Amino acid sequence: MAAVAAASGCATHQPAESAATAAAPTTAPAGRAVDLALRDGTLVDAQGRALYVNDQERGGVLRCVGPCLDTWIPVAAPRSGAPAGPVPGLGVLHRSDTGLDQLTYLRQPLYEFRDGDAPSGFGGNGVRDTFHGTELTWTVVRITSPGNPTASLDPVR
Numbered sequence: 001m002a003a004v005a006a007a008s009g010c011a012t013h014q015p016a017e018s019a020a021t022a023a024a025p026t027t028a029p030a031g032r033a034v035d036l037a038l039r040d041g042t043l044v045d046a047q048g049r050a051l052y053v054n055d056q057e058r059g060g061v062l063r064c065v066g067p068c069l070d071t072w073i074p075v076a077a078p079r080s081g082a083p084a085g086p087v088p089g090l091g092v093l094h095r096s097d098t099g100l101d102q103l104t105y106l107r108q109p110l111y112e113f114r115d116g117d118a119p120s121g122f123g124g125n126g127v128r129d130t131f132h133g134t135e136l137t138w139t140v141v142r143i144t145s146p147g148n149p150t151a152s153l154d155p156v157r
Contacts, residue, residue: 034075034112036103038086042122043105043141045112051075052124053108054136060093060107068131069098072124072138075110077101087143105141113138 035046043051052072056063064072077092082103091104103110113124125140 036083036086036090038143041142041144043087043110043143049112050122050124050140051105052111052113052138052140053105054111054138056134056136057108060104060109062093062095062097062109063134063136064109064111064131065097066132068129068134068136071114071129072111073114074098074100074102075112077103110141111138 034051036051037044037046037048039048045051054064054072064074074095082090082092087105089106091107093102093104093107093109094100095102095109113127115123122140124138127138129136129138
């Protein structure tokens with residue numbers, strides 16, 4: 001496992017419909033420190049909770065901003081940058097909206113689901129949220145080829 005150290009933060013979960021009309025938070029939610037692991041092909045934190053990406057942020061374009069960050073918690077990068085493991089393809093993206101350095105997988109920002117998945121659960125997989133008119137579809141990160149840094153994201157079915 002690769003240790004990932006950063007400040008942790010807290011936000012209040014709101015259903016997607018009400019979050020879409022909610023005002024932007026007055027302080028930027030911080031990312032949450034996590035230890036990464038690969039369990040049965042799924043990228044997880046140390047407690048076994050799945051990590052997520054959304055299709056609308058391919059290439060590192062941030063779409064989960066403002067109230068979205070109350071439901072989807074950015075995975076904070078360590079001060080030293082992207083960890084060497086547990087899989088190739090991890091990187092770091094600087095969020096200009098919060099000032100946070102966020103971990104990415106294949107240039108897609110990584111998030112944890114605020115409602116918290118039970119270990120080996122995928123409660124956020126396939127979730128569609130709308131925030132300020134931007135619809136996001138969330139997918140758990142499955143690594144189809146751990147030794148290959150160009151491995152594709154494979155939705156859990």
